[in-house]
Amino acid sequence: MGDVSAALERYDPRPERWSNRHDLVVLLKATGHRNNEIAEKLDYSQAYVSLILGDPRAKQKLEEYTQRLADNAIDVRAKLDLLSAEAIETAAHWMRERKDQLAPVSLRSAFGILDRAGYSKVEKHLVGHVELPLDRLKAMEKQAGAANRALEEFDYGREVVVESEEDNGKGGTAGGGTGSTP
Numbered sequence: 124m125g126d127v128s129a130a131l132e133r134y135d136p137r138p139e140r141w142s143n144r145h146d147l148v149v150l151l152k153a154t155g156h157r158n159n160e161i162a163e164k165l166d167y168s169q170a171y172v173s174l175i176l177g178d179p180r181a182k183q184k185l186e187e188y189t190q191r192l193a194d195n196a197i198d199v200r201a202k203l204d205l206l207s208a209e210a211i212e213t214a215a216h217w218m219r220e221r222k223d224q225l226a227p228v229s230l231r232s233a234f235g236i237l238d239r240a241g242y243s244k245v246e247k248h249l250v251g252h253v254e255l256p257l258d259r260l261k262a263m264e265k266q267a268g269a270a271n272r273a274l275e276e277f278d279y280g281r282e283v284v285v286e287s288e289e290d291n292g293k294g295g296t297a298g299g300g301t302g303s304t305p
Contacts (some may be wrong), residue, residue, distance in 0.1 A: 141180050148175045153188035207240040209233075
């Protein structure tokens with residue numbers, strides 16, 4: 124029994140030489156993969172993956188990779204912050220000086236950058252009190268119901284015309300608009 128104990132004490136299951144394959148296991152772990160996913164991708168056993176990740180060299184590499192990933196994430200955030208100032212200037216320029224022209228790619232890009240940087244669109248909500256006669260309110264409810272049914276029946280992008288009972292076939296549209304859906 125003494126020989127087995129001595130052999131077990133000398134046995135070190137960790138890899139003797141560190142190679143790119145071991146680095147790849149650690150890199151996959153740093154990018155969020157689970158051990159069983161790493162084993163499946165690299166055709167290793169889960170035990171072997173655990174063995175590699177338990178190695179002190181792997182722990183050190185994992186810390187380095189995690190730090191690099193965090194640094195890159197901070198760099199992206201800083202770049203977005205810098206670009207957002209330029210995006211605001213681009214948007215302001217187009218709003219001030221080129222009101223009559225269609226928005227070019229640069230303006231759409233500016234708003235895309237602002238959106239990704241965390242600047243949200245300003246939304247305006249109007250809240251007020253409206254008094255309507257009961258019969259007019261019921262007529263509006265019928266129109267809304269007819270419009271909803273029409274939207275359910277047709278594909279988006281097609282024109283939908285909803286006639287109210289008041290129009291009696293005069294070709295009016297619900298809401299007084301064109302009746303087109305987005």
